[in-house]
Amino acid sequence: MFGHIALFLSIISFGRVVGQDTIPFSLNSDNNIIIKGVVNDVDSLDLMLHTAANVFTITKESALRIKSVRFENKDSIDSWGGNNETVFSKNNTLKLTDEISFDSLHIWQNDYSGKTTDGKIGLNLFADKVVEINFEKQIVVLKNVTDKISKDNxxxxxxxxxxxxxxxxxxxxxxxxxxxxxxxxxxxxxxxxxxxxxxxxxxxxxxxxxxxxxxxxxxxxxxxxxxxxxxxxxxxxxxxxxxxxxxxxxxxxxxxxxxxxxxxxxxxxxxxxxxxxxxxxxxxx
Known part of the structure; x- marks a missing residue:
C-alpha cells in the first residue's frame, strides 16, 4: 500500500463516451479507483489507481492466471511494514484505451491490492501530464500543463x-x-x-x-x-x-x-x- 506500487489497466467503455485523453473507471465498496487495462495485448486486469504508488504491481493470486508476464527477476520493495523481497518482470506493455498505452514497463509482484482488483498503478505513469480524477463522472482526464483550470477549483x-x-x-x-x-x-x-x-x-x-x-x-x-x-x-x-x-x-x-x-x-x-x-x-x- 504505502510502498512502491504498480500501474496497470484495460480497455472498457462503461457505456460512456471516452475521449482521446480520458480513461473511465469504476469504484469498489472502499471507493478505490479501478481502471481496466490489457498487458502485452494478452491479459486483461482490473487495476487500482493508487495515488501513493510509483511502480506497477500485480498480486500473486492474479499472477497465477496471467499468461504474458514472467516474473524472472528479484529485488526488494518498501511497504508500511518494512523492506520486502519480491520478483518483477521487465519490458511489458500496458493499454488503457485505444489512444493511451505504454511500453517498457516493469511489473512487480506483491500480496494484496484493493478489493476486486488484480494490482495497482500510480500517478507517475502520467508524469508528463496534469491528471484529473473526477469522482462525479468516474473518469481520469489527462491534461496538458498549459491547459486552463476552472476557477471552480x-x-x-x-x-x-x-x-x-x-x-x-x-x-x-x-x-x-x-x-x-x-x-x-x-x-x-x-x-x-x-x-x-x-x-x-x-x-x-x-x-x-x-x-x-x-x-x-x-x-x-x-x-x-x-x-x-x-x-x-x-x-x-x-x-x-x-x-x-x-x-x-x-x-x-x-x-x-x-x-x-x-x-x-x-x-x-x-x-x-x-x-x-x-x-x-x-x-x-
Missing part, C-alpha cells in the same frame, strides 16, 4: 517526496486547529490515519473517544494494530469536513512516519494533480 499546495504526494490539512481538536501534512492515499479505505509522532505530541489517544481497534495489513501481509475514533472537523483547503473517521497506530513511536488521508475523504472531491508545478486543485462534490 480551489488551489492547494502539493508537497512531493519520493513520488509520494502530500497536502496540508487541519484537525480541529477541542478549540485548537492543528496543521499537519497528509499523504494522499487512494489505497487506504479509511478517513485519516495519523503518524506516531503527531499522535504522541498532541495526545490524540486522550483527546478523542476510541470506538474500536483493528489490524491493518500492508501489501506484503505485515500487520499493524490501529485504534479508531471520530474527529469533529478536518479542514482541507477551504473545505471543512464534519465527523471524520480518525485512526492511529499502537506500539513503538516512529513506526508510522506519515499521516494519511484515505478514500473516505478523497472521494468527497474531484482532484486535479499538477505535479510539475506542485499544485493540486480541489472541488467539493
Amino acid at each position: 480551489r488551489t492547494v499546495k502539493l508537497y512531493a517526496q519520493n513520488d509520494l504526494y502530500f497536502v496540508e490539512g487541519g484537525l480541529l481538536i477541542g478549540s485548537d486547529t492543528i496543521a499537519n501534512k497528509y499523504l494522499i492515499h487512494s489505497g487506504y479505505a479509511g478517513g485519516i490515519l495519523l503518524d506516531d509522532e503527531f499522535s504522541s505530541k498532541n495526545n490524540i489517544a486522550q483527546k478523542i473517544e476510541i470506538t474500536n481497534e483493528q489490524d491493518l495489513k500492508d501489501s506484503y501481509g505485515n500487520i499493524l494494530k490501529t485504534y479508531n475514533g471520530t474527529l469533529n472537523q478536518f479542514i482541507l483547503g477551504n473545505n471543512c469536513i464534519e465527523k471524520c473517521e480518525i485512526s492511529f497506530f499502537s506500539g513503538s513511536i516512529g513506526k508510522q512516519k506519515m499521516s494519511v488521508i484515505g478514500t473516505a475523504i478523497i472521494s468527497k472531491f474531484n482532484w486535479i494533480f499538477d505535479i510539475k508545478n506542485n499544485l493540486v486543485y480541489l472541488r467539493r462534490i
Whole structure:
C-alpha cells in the first residue's frame, strides 16, 4: 500500500463516451479507483489507481492466471511494514484505451491490492501530464500543463517526496486547529490515519473517544494494530469536513512516519494533480 506500487489497466467503455485523453473507471465498496487495462495485448486486469504508488504491481493470486508476464527477476520493495523481497518482470506493455498505452514497463509482484482488483498503478505513469480524477463522472482526464483550470477549483499546495504526494490539512481538536501534512492515499479505505509522532505530541489517544481497534495489513501481509475514533472537523483547503473517521497506530513511536488521508475523504472531491508545478486543485462534490 504505502510502498512502491504498480500501474496497470484495460480497455472498457462503461457505456460512456471516452475521449482521446480520458480513461473511465469504476469504484469498489472502499471507493478505490479501478481502471481496466490489457498487458502485452494478452491479459486483461482490473487495476487500482493508487495515488501513493510509483511502480506497477500485480498480486500473486492474479499472477497465477496471467499468461504474458514472467516474473524472472528479484529485488526488494518498501511497504508500511518494512523492506520486502519480491520478483518483477521487465519490458511489458500496458493499454488503457485505444489512444493511451505504454511500453517498457516493469511489473512487480506483491500480496494484496484493493478489493476486486488484480494490482495497482500510480500517478507517475502520467508524469508528463496534469491528471484529473473526477469522482462525479468516474473518469481520469489527462491534461496538458498549459491547459486552463476552472476557477471552480480551489488551489492547494502539493508537497512531493519520493513520488509520494502530500497536502496540508487541519484537525480541529477541542478549540485548537492543528496543521499537519497528509499523504494522499487512494489505497487506504479509511478517513485519516495519523503518524506516531503527531499522535504522541498532541495526545490524540486522550483527546478523542476510541470506538474500536483493528489490524491493518500492508501489501506484503505485515500487520499493524490501529485504534479508531471520530474527529469533529478536518479542514482541507477551504473545505471543512464534519465527523471524520480518525485512526492511529499502537506500539513503538516512529513506526508510522506519515499521516494519511484515505478514500473516505478523497472521494468527497474531484482532484486535479499538477505535479510539475506542485499544485493540486480541489472541488467539493
